[in-house]
Amino acid sequence: MNDREKLLAVPCRPDFDRIGSSIEAARCLPAEAYTAERYLEIERRTLFSNRWICVGLVDDVPEPGDATPLEVAGKSVIMTRDRAGAVHVFHNYCRHRGLKILAEPVRGRSRFTCPYHAWTYALDGRLVRAPHFDGPGRHRARPVDGLARVRSTVWHRLVFVNLSGHAPEFADWIAPLERRWARYDLSTLRHAESRSCDIAANWKLAVENFIDYYHLPYVHKGLNSYSAMEDHYPIREGDTFFGQGNASYAPSDEAAGGLPSFPGLDRAERSITEAICLFPNLLVTLFDDNLRIILVEPDGAGGCRERIEVFVAGDEAMAPELAPVRHALVERFQSFNVEDIAIVEGLQDAFATTAFDGGRLSPAFDANIHHFHRLVAAQTRA
Numbered sequence: 042m043n044d045r046e047k048l049l050a051v052p053c054r055p056d057f058d059r060i061g062s063s064i065e066a067a068r069c070l071p072a073e074a075y076t077a078e079r080y081l082e083i084e085r086r087t088l089f090s091n092r093w094i095c096v097g098l099v100d101d102v103p104e105p106g107d108a109t110p111l112e113v114a115g116k117s118v119i120m121t122r123d124r125a126g127a128v129h130v131f132h133n134y135c136r137h138r139g140l141k142i143l144a145e146p147v148r149g150r151s152r153f154t155c156p157y158h159a160w161t162y163a164l165d166g167r168l169v170r171a172p173h174f175d176g177p178g179r180h181r182a183r184p185v186d187g188l189a190r191v192r193s194t195v196w197h198r199l200v201f202v203n204l205s206g207h208a209p210e211f212a213d214w215i216a217p218l219e220r221r222w223a224r225y226d227l228s229t230l231r232h233a234e235s236r237s238c239d240i241a242a243n244w245k246l247a248v249e250n251f252i253d254y255y256h257l258p259y260v261h262k263g264l265n266s267y268s269a270m271e272d273h274y275p276i277r278e279g280d281t282f283f284g285q286g287n288a289s290y291a292p293s294d295e296a297a298g299g300l301p302s303f304p305g306l307d308r309a310e311r312s313i314t315e316a317i318c319l320f321p322n323l324l325v326t327l328f329d330d331n332l333r334i335i336l337v338e339p340d341g342a343g344g345c346r347e348r349i350e351v352f353v354a355g356d357e358a359m360a361p362e363l364a365p366v367r368h369a370l371v372e373r374f375q376s377f378n379v380e381d382i383a384i385v386e387g388l389q390d391a392f393a394t395t396a397f398d399g400g401r402l403s404p405a406f407d408a409n410i411h412h413f414h415r416l417v418a419a420q421t422r423a
C-alpha cells in the first residue's frame with residue numbers, strides 16, 4: 042500500500058449532525074472534513090461530480106486546433122476547440138487501452154494521436170484512424186466510438202462540466218444568477234489578466250473566507266475604508282449561489298474609474314459590487330467595470346490552488362493604453378488575497394496543531410458559512 046492508499050484507507054465518518062438547522066446551536070464542519078484525504082475523495086465523487094463545475098475558460102483554447110488537459114473531481118479531461126470553433130470537453134483517455142491522450146496543452150492541431158498504438162482523434166472527438174486494426178496494413182477509420190464526451194457548456198467565457206451527467210439543465214441552474222445580474226451585459230466580457238496561487242489550506246476554507254465579510258475591519262483595513270463591513274448585505278439563492286454585496290463601493294486608488302463600465306448602468310449601479318460563491322468552488326465578484334473569478338481547485342485535503350481570472354467590459358477596456366489601469370486593478374485584488382491567504386493557512390494549521398474541531402458561528406455574520414456547511418454535509422452524505 043502506498044502513502045496515498047494508506048491515507049484513503051483511514052475510515053472517515055465526519056459528524057455532520059452537529060451542523061443542524063439553527064445557526065445558534067450549530068457547530069461548524071469537523072476538522073476531519075478539512076484534513077482527511079478520504080473525505081476529499083467523497084467530495085470528488087459527490088459534490089464535484091454531481092454538480093456543474095467550472096473547469097476553465099474558452100480562452101484556454103483560443104484558436105481552432107487548440108487543446109488543453111484540465112482536471113475536475115480528480116479526473117483528467119481535455120478541452121478542445123474544433124475547426125469550426127466549437128469548444129468540447131472529453132475524458133482524457135484513449136478508447137483503446139485507456140492511455141492518457143494529452144499531457145500538455147497543444148496549439149493548431151488538426152488531430153491528436155495516442156502515443157501507445159497511434160489511434161488518432163479529431164478535435165471534435167471523432168476517432169479518425171486506428172492503424173492496423175484489422176491486421177498489418179489494414180487500417181480502420183472508425184472501429185469504435187470517439188473520445189468519451191463530458192457534459193459541458195459555455196457560459197460567457199467560462200466552461201462548465203457535469204461529470205455525472207445528472208445535474209439539472211445548465212440554463213435552469215444558472216437562471217437565478219442571470220436574473221440577478223441581468224443589468225450587466227456579460228457578453229461584453231474580455232479576458233484581461235490571469236494569476237494563480239497555491240494555498241496550504243483545504244479548498245473549503247478559501248470558499249468560507251470569501252463569503253465572510255465579518256473579517257474586513259481586522260484583516261483588510263484598507264479595503265474596509267471604502268467597502269465597510271457594515272455596508273454589506275447578504276445574498277443567498279438556494280444551493281446555487283450565496284455571498285454578499287455592497288451598494289456603496291468606492292475605491293479611490295489608481296484603478297478606480299479608469300475602465301469603461303458595463304453599458305447602461307445607472308449611477309447607483311456603478312457603486313455596487315457583489316461577491317458570490319457559485320456552489321461549490323467558483324467565486325465570482327462583479328463590479329461596475331470588471332468581473333473576477335477565483336476557481337478554487339482542491340490539491341489534496343490540506344491544499345488548494347486558486348486560479349484567478351479578471352475580465353473587463355468590452356473591447357475598449359482592452360486598449361493598450363489602459364494596461365496600467367488593468368494591472369493596478371489586479372494588484373488591488375492580489376493585495377487583499379495575500380492578506381486572506383495568511384489567515385486561511387492559519388486556519389488549516391490550527392486543525393493540525395491545536396485541539397480545534399469546528400467552532401460556533403455568529404448569527405449576524407456567519408449565516409452563509411452555516412449554509413455552506415449544510416450544503417456540503419447534505420451533498421456528501423450520499
Ligand code: FES
Binds near residue numbers: 138139140155158159
Ligand atoms: S492505448 Fe491508445 S492506441 Fe492503444
Ligand SMILES: [Fe+2]
Binds near residue numbers: 256261377
Ligand atoms: Fe478577506
